[in-house]
Amino acid sequence: MTEDPRGFGIYIHWPFCKAKCPYCDFNSHVRERIEEEAWRASYLKELAHYAALTPGRTVSSIFFGGGTPSLMDPATTEAVIDAVARAWRVANDVEITLEANPTSVEGAKLNGFRAAGVNRVSLGIQALDEADLKFLGRQHNQREALAALDLAAGTFDRFTFDLIYARPGQTPRAWEKELARALTFAADHISLYQLTIETGTMFEQSHARGDFVLPDEDAQAELFEMTQDMLGAAGLAAYEISNHAKPGSESRHNLTYWRYGDYVGIGPGAHGRLTLDGRKLATRQHRAPERWLEMVAAQGHATRQSDTVPIEARIGELTMMGLRLAEGIPLARFEAEAGRPFAACLDPARLRRLHEGGFLETRDGRLVATDAGRQRLDAVLGELLG
Template sequence: MTQASDPRGFGIYIHWPFCKAKCPYCDFNSHVRERIEEADWRDSYLKELAHYAALTPGRTVTSIFFGGGTPSLMDPKTAETVIDAVARHWRMANDVEITLEANPTSVEGAKLKGFRAAGINRVSLGIQALDDVDLKFLGRQHNHQEALAALDLAANTFDRFTFDLIYARPGQTPQLWEKELARALTFAADHISLYQLTIETGTVFEQAYARGDFVLPDEDMQAELFEMTQAMLGAAGLAAYEISNHARPGSESRHNLTYWRYGDYVGIGPGAHGRLTIDGRKLATRQHRAPERWLEMVATQGHATRQSDDVPVDARISELAMMGLRLAEGIPFTRFEAEAGRPFAECLDPARLRRLGEGGFLESRDGRLMATDAGRQRLDALLGELLG
């Protein structure tokens, strides 16, 4: 198999590191700036793309993803310039997926048609909640009416769109979540992402939670909310193809599937990560995290790569398991063998596999290793046991 025909795809990730405000639950590399010289950013993206294009000739790009931060704050012209550069450097798949993350404020929503004209063909809206009190708690800059208006606009502008919701919020009951999720489903088309609220290290919520400013639903309530979510989405024809992501068949996020299937992708912009297979070596790349320092490094050396390290075989097996077991489809044994250069039976500890299988958390079927529904619900614990 040639890299150009790799069924896992080949993605380009572009990180826009700026937001209007920092959400208290967010641990992403996002920053608030009063002034942004967008022309400098546009030029720097082009330089870093050129650097990585020289390392990966002959590949076919199956997806481009503008993430952040809040990339819908950028000028659509910047997105257009980046897309055109990708098309110059690599072949583009006929059905290339080009996604932009967007917030549903009225100002950003008004720009969606401009992004569509720039070449974006899929938008991902950060709705997060349809309750104004909870939106304020989550630090969002929109209200539920703006959210609904943005969903309407996305549906009328793009053939494909998705949106995120966060559940297991303080005080949320199954009855409240059922009502909110039912309303959200009236706007869902072919994809939706649903995340349980978690407390991430280094966030404002970490400090507030430690002070006792709010309480999350207990584990039993979280499990009930999760099971309700799976049931409602399944009944709506949006089965979970990944732990938190639901889609109609054929409408899965192609870019995220490249990650979860352990395919190759280029990461551009501050703090962006990449995974690249070059001459049989798997490289883990990471760009400098601080926006201003990233700009300086790109200006002086054409890229701001802070890390470009070989991923050893054992780490490749671990990464493949950590990503692929998130998927309902699991991981083909042949994928382990390709990464490890040895038979599947020698890739993972057979005693651990047996214990997890007997416990109902893992199964091997049709040449694939898969986490069961129970296993995906406890994936961190499963991976800890599987990989030691």
């Protein structure tokens, strides 16, 4: 079959953390004891199930996310990577990323993950300020964060790290100083997220009680613009709203998501998108770790949902994901997903208003959100998709 230039990814969800961060709404759990051999065997079973559904594909990326995958035994990581290579063809330049926290215990395992086949690590630094690390519920301190960045740089040719900004009380001057320090460690990629209050998190409760106040909209905009300017000057262009990279160093796995390519999701709560016989399937695995293990043992997978995505929903998903990217969406992609011309995919009056407002552009055969549009993308999508 002709290979999809958007790639084909495998996502592996490790659902365990040492502690639940108060801002996090991911499917993560704290357990005193983990039967890792059972988890290893279950991952391999679920991989085999999806490999049978997607024969002949070439894997361009593998991503170990969580949770905290660096709590995993590197032997489990290696077993999964080997199983992927047996089940599918693997690109010569396959990107294999593992998310890690910068505690000293996890940092000491980076060499083991590299030996297992991981060639890119993503560190959850989140802040370089001691007080804010505690506020964010992180298990590491500033010293460990900086040591982990040095270790990652010496262990992997490619690495990235995350920072959260627009934190309570954070001033532009303080963020400028912190970001400048972070950039001395950045190699070719960095992710920067504004702090948001997610439903169901500990922060949702404490924020509602008035325990802390986020910067107002004007302050957030000033911090965002400062971030864009500093990253641009450092040669790390914003290829996606929150992700910056030197040309050619973008996250290949995440680009598959944003370009609305296919990917398999393995592990508790993992989502997938697969195109089979012209249909786009949305898959979702059972969220609860113990129930997921039981289901995989009983039937070889723990797929809770495998639904055909209707045409209108495909258009919506393609739009929501693709407009996050600086490159935008090829107009031809709308026709490929919907089976009808671009002009018949989105409401022309809404498109015209957003073009006239300076939030969207159509250029070089692509629909693109302008800088102003990407800064207000939720509002733009609300107007565009109704």
